[in-house]
Amino acid sequence: SDIGSQKERVVTEEEWLQKWEMGNIGFHKEQGHPLLQKYLDVLLNGRSGLRIFFPLCGKAVEMKWLADMGHSVIGVEVSEQAVKDFFSEHSLPYCEEPVPEISGAKMFQSTSGNISLYCCSIYDLSSSIVGKFDGVWDRGALVAVNPRDRQRYASLMIDLVEKNSSYLLVTVSYDPNKHKGPPFYVPESEVKSLFG
Ligand code: SAH
DSSP states (O other): OOHHHHHTOOOOHHHHHHHHHHTOOTTOOSSOOHHHHHTHHHHHTTOOSOEEEETTOTTOTHHHHHHHTTOEEEEEESOHHHHHHHHHHTTOOEEEEEOTTSTTOEEEEETTSSEEEEESOGGGOOHHHHOOEEEEEEESSTTTSOGGGHHHHHHHHHHHEEEEEEEEEEOOOOOTTTOOOSSOOOOHHHHHHHHO
16 A cells, blocks of 8 residues: 555655745635535534634635635744745735744734734744634644644644634545645544544
8 A cells, every 4th residue: 555655755844835935725715615615504603703723724715705704714834935925815805924933934914903824933922922723724734744743733722712613624545555735645544533
């Protein structure tokens, strides 16, 4: 089986920045994800004014969508280009400030205050810096994390969510012996062992 060989594979932050620079961002979709639409009620569970987290957010259009519904959206993304593209493509004015707790990190916030995107590695975040979230939209995040970092990623996510939160995780079911990815292959058994 090839699953083993994926385990060693590493995509560096530098490589991600290059993908953004070269426009190799086939993962970005202009249309909102149909599964978010479908499972929106599971995410919101009748609640309003939630804090919703987008790990490894890219310039996901669903952030605008949830913000327009009255929720606070917080994202994290290593590529400053992605973050700036997000705001400019939606014609959203924003301001930019350093994050005192994280050296080199910046926080980009819409002037209206309801979208805050941290430009740094997700591993720099903790609940003491960003607080806890009521909901998570994980599309192209767990499956983009290097296999060796999955446990660390899952532990962090568990630290970042409130007790009564909902976590929507998009995975792709495929035969890892036929397709190399990306994204990485995350078997359902591993999702269960990571998140319990
Ligand atoms: N969730 C987005 C993007 C998925 S692609 C969407 O649905 O379109 C994964 C993104 O994670 C890329 O934009 C990449 O630049 C970013 N990324 C990769 N490693 C990261 C890390 N350690 N911390 C923060 N962002 C990261």
